[in-house]
Amino acid sequence: MDVEIIERDGNRIRFIVEGVSPAFINSLRRTIMAEVPTMAIDEVVIVENNSVLFDEILAHRLGLIPLTTPEGKYGFSEDCDCQGVGCPKCNVTFTLKKEAGEGIAVVYSGDFESSDPEVVPVSPDIVIIRLVPRQRIEIEVFAKMGTGKDHAKWQPVTVSAYKYCMEFDFDSEKCTLCEDCIEACPKQILKREGDEIVCIDPLACTLCDACAEACDFDAIKINENDTKFIFTVEGLGCIPPESIVRQAAQILIKKSQELEEQMKTMSA
Amino acid sequence: MMIKQLKLEEKMIEIVIEGEGHTFLNILTQTLQENPDVNFAAYIIDHPKISHPRLVVSVSDGTPFEAIMEATKKLEEKSQEFIEKFTEAFKKYKDKKEE
Ligand SMILES: [Zn+2]
Numbered sequence: 001m002d003v004e005i006i007e008r009d010g011n012r013i014r015f016i017v018e019g020v021s022p023a024f025i026n027s028l029r030r031t032i033m034a035e036v037p038t039m040a041i042d043e044v045v046i047v048e049n050n051s052v053l054f055d056e057i058l059a060h061r062l063g064l065i066p067l068t069t070p071e072g073k074y075g076f077s078e079d080c081d082c083q084g085v086g087c088p089k090c091n092v093t094f095t096l097k098k099e100a101g102e103g104i105a106v107v108y109s110g111d112f113e114s115s116d117p118e119v120v121p122v123s124p125d126i127v128i129i130r131l132v133p134r135q136r137i138e139i140e141v142f143a144k145m146g147t148g149k150d151h152a153k154w155q156p157v158t159v160s161a162y163k164y165c166m167e168f169d170f171d172s173e174k175c176t177l178c179e180d181c182i183e184a185c186p187k188q189i190l191k192r193e194g195d196e197i198v199c200i201d202p203l204a205c206t207l208c209d210a211c212a213e214a215c216d217f218d219a220i221k222i223n224e225n226d227t228k229f230i231f232t233v234e235g236l237g238c239i240p241p242e243s244i245v246r247q248a249a250q251i252l253i254k255k256s257q258e259l260e261e262q263m264k265t266m267s268a
Numbered sequence: 269m270m271i272k273q274l275k276l277e278e279k280m281i282e283i284v285i286e287g288e289g290h291t292f293l294n295i296l297t298q299t300l301q302e303n304p305d306v307n308f309a310a311y312i313i314d315h316p317k318i319s320h321p322r323l324v325v326s327v328s329d330g331t332p333f334e335a336i337m338e339a340t341k342k343l344e345e346k347s348q349e350f351i352e353k354f355t356e357a358f359k360k361y362k363d364k365k366e367e
Contacts, residue, residue, distance in 0.1 A: 001346075003353040005361035015357065017350070023298040024346060030291040149289075242358050249354070252347040255292050256340040258269045259285070263340070266273065267333035 006203065011234055013241040014166065016203075018228045025162050025229050031248040032160040037145045038238040039067040039074065039092065039119050040153040047138040051129055058129065058137075063153045065109050065126055066236040067092075069144055070118045071243060077144045092143045094120040100131035107131065112141075119143060122237035156244050159234035166205040169221035170197055184214035186230055203230060274322070279307075279333035286320045289313065293321045299339040305329040 009013040017025060044059040051058070078185025080090040093115040100109050106264045117263070129137065148155035172195060181197060182190045187199040190211060199205065205222070235241040275282035285293065293311040300309035308326040314320050325332045 001349050001353055003350070003357040005357050008358075008361060008365075015354070019299060020346070020350070024350075027291055027295040028350075034291065062321045242354075245354060246351055249351045251296075251348045252292070252349075253344050255269065255288070256344040256347070259271075259296075260337050260340040260344075262269065262271045263333050263337050266271065267331065268336075 006230075008242070011237050011241055011243070012159075012232070013234075014230065014232050015245075016228065016230055017162075018165075020227065020229070022226055022229075025231065027137065027252060028245075029160050029231075032157055032233060032244055033155055034149040034238070035147050035243050035251050036156050036247045037069075037076065037147050038154050038156045038236075039069045039143045039145055040151075041065060041094070041141045042146065043068070043086070045140040045141040045142075047140065049137045049139070051131055051135045051137055053129055058139075061128055062139075062141055063151070065128075066122045066238050067119055068122055069145075069156075069238045071239065071247075072186035072218045074145050076146070086142060088115070088143065090144055092116045094141045094143065095139070096141075097138045099136040100133050101133050102133060104133075105131045107137065138214075144152065155236075156238050157233055157235050157241075159232055162229040162231040164207065164226055165228035165230060166199075166202050166207055167223040167225050168199040168202060168205075169223055171219045171221075172196055174217045174219035175215075176219075178216075180214040180216070181211035181220055184210045185263055186210060219265060279328070279332065280324070280326040281336075282322065282324045284320050284322050288321055290321075293323065295343060296336075296339060297323070299343050302342075303335055303338060306335050309335075339354060350356060 001020060002018040005013065006016060029068050041062045044062055045057050049055055049058060069159060074090055077086060077090040078084045080087065082090065094112040098111055101250045107128045108124060109121035109126035109128060112121060114120050146154035175197060177192065177195065179192060182192065186208060187204045187206060189199055189204050191198055191200050207222060207224060209222055212222050233241045233245060235244055269288060270286040272284040274284060280322065297309045297311055300306050305327050306325065307328050308324065309322045311321045313321045325335055327335050
């Protein structure tokens, strides 16, 4: 197995994995999306809301605000000593009070006061609601750990995807150097070098097959390498992307150990 | 994860793995199939929302428990290897970027 990081920028990471099966990489992708836990607002107590938004819509909007999640600090409420009731060990409390004075007031995610400075909205500039004069909201919300399996608000990523790496198969005996393939490529990654057509950026290839179709002489073949993958993960800012990937693999390990344990007791 | 045994014969087992889905079962059956002693390994989820995956494993040699335990061990090693290689690659990338 070989791993190479090709890009790490902002909340994004791109890497190449070589020597694994499609099943493994797909499990990793699914785990990243559905089982890596993050913090999200789950319960909302509305003291007052006389804005134009209904309570339900307001609560829904609040749930979708991504929150920074310190690794290993909070566990699931169900596994906590409080047995899912909610306590400071598994819940973070936010309060928000805002009133429009004479003008229009905009309520931002940054207006929340958190009980834990490590758990705050990833950006203070997310607009929650606009208030006109005499409108006022006062709410108290509770955030807890959850997974994307239960609700998309707990998903740590916006993008978790992989594609097969491309193998460019060029037959110089069949090629007539008409350069139709170079024209056809939507990514413009084919180039003529002497009497050969070469791919200058295989990672950018989308495997669309346009070059092979443009060739009337079957000189080009695009093969998918199903043991080599380009993986892209784009986080929401809750957890750094490299940590998301690592946590996902750890979840797979944990599941395997759990099943192994169970099989041991069952076979005994 | 809760396991319910539905059927157990000398060379065959049928179990329900509660709380899991395609994410884990797909890679598990694939790893099981890599074992030459395994005749048959497959799972089915009857209803995507209300059912739990049902796994059937049949072996020609040894017991189905052994086959599953071997597969889980293999999967564990693979994931561990991935974490190590990924961490190493990330460190390398960071060092290179700082230069
Ligand atoms: Zn608790």
